[in-house]
Amino acid sequence: MSTIVENDAAMIEKLREAHQKLKKEIGKIIIGQEKVLDELLMAIFCRSHALLMGVPGLAKTLMVSTLAQALDLSFKRIQFTPDLMPSDITGSEVIQDDPVTRERMFKFMAGPIFANIVLADEINRTPPKTQAALLEAMQERKTSIGGVDHPMKAPFFVLATQNPIEQEGTYPLPEAQLDRFLFLIKVDYPTDAEEEQIMRIGTSDTKTTVSPVLSGEDIIGLQQIVRRVPVSDKIFQFAKKITRLSRPGTPEAADFVQKWFTWGAGPRASMNLILAAKAHALLRGSNHVAGDDVVAVATPILRHRIILNFAAQSEGITIDQVIKDLIKAAAKATST
Secondary structure, rough: OOOOOOOOHHHHHHHHHHHHHHHHHHOOOOOOOOHHHHHHHHHHOOOOEEEEEEEOOOOOOHHHHHHHHHHHOOOOEEOOOOOHHHHHHHHEEEEEEEOOOOEEEEEEEEEOOOOEEEEEOHHOOOOOOHHHHHHHHHOOOOEEEEOOEEOOOOOOEEEEEOOOOOOOOOOOOOHHHHOOOEEEEEEEOOOHHHHHHHHHHHOOOOOOOOOOOHHHHHHHHHHOOOHHOOOOHHHHHHHHHHHHHOOOOOOOOHHHHHHHHEOOHHHHHHHHHHHHHHHHHHHHOOOOOHHHHHHHHHHHHHOOEEEEHHHHOOOOOOHHHHHHHHHHHHHHHHHO
């Protein structure tokens, strides 16, 4: 079991202080959505990516750009369209004349993917070939142009958005590609009081600035500390049980899983449950992972990794509902 060394204590305290400052700075522009912000921060500190789901007008783009300012990171937004090409994302080689020798040579012109935080807006609007170019950069943290590998900037974080309303002219991501995202984060409508505050701020001429809280080097150091948070064997068993119970056609599958599931979560979900729980534990002020940390991150981790069958859909069963049932079944199985 990994342990936190004494030298990490100062960095952990810095993380907690930065968490509060980030919420305060981003709160100057983004009203509410604290849970969404916490999940975005957990994804960054886990060195992973997130998929954001919400109707238009919920300030998803503004939240990500504001987060980039507060983290003092470079930010690029890519609007995905049906005619977007892979080279529009990664960049390409162009022929230029050398001013000294007058010889023609290839020069690499970097695309928008070479930023610390990349917003892939409406990723399901572009064909699979272009989606694959982005997903390759996410997974490999490099892209190959003309036989030369170009590494991404560190830290590197992709936030992709999908519009759940419009389905015409879209190219939904396959489940294998959805699995590359740590979280599927749902953005809900604001409360009554929050919406009124949004209306008042959004229609005024007040200019608000966001101060940087963390640097790129700070984030890289904190990503390493997150992985050193200790986890007990019981928590490993609990997280493993959640995913193993979700797999229909296996001896360990729960009864409702056999009835309602087409496909369950794979081993990447098991690893992500532990990793995200470590980040959640640090953000809430603990130096070790508890069962509640796994429960807190289970829904955004599993909701895009579980496929319900037609029987479940016809009965009005939702993904979030069955995840709660999985957690209860796993807790019961682990305690016995």
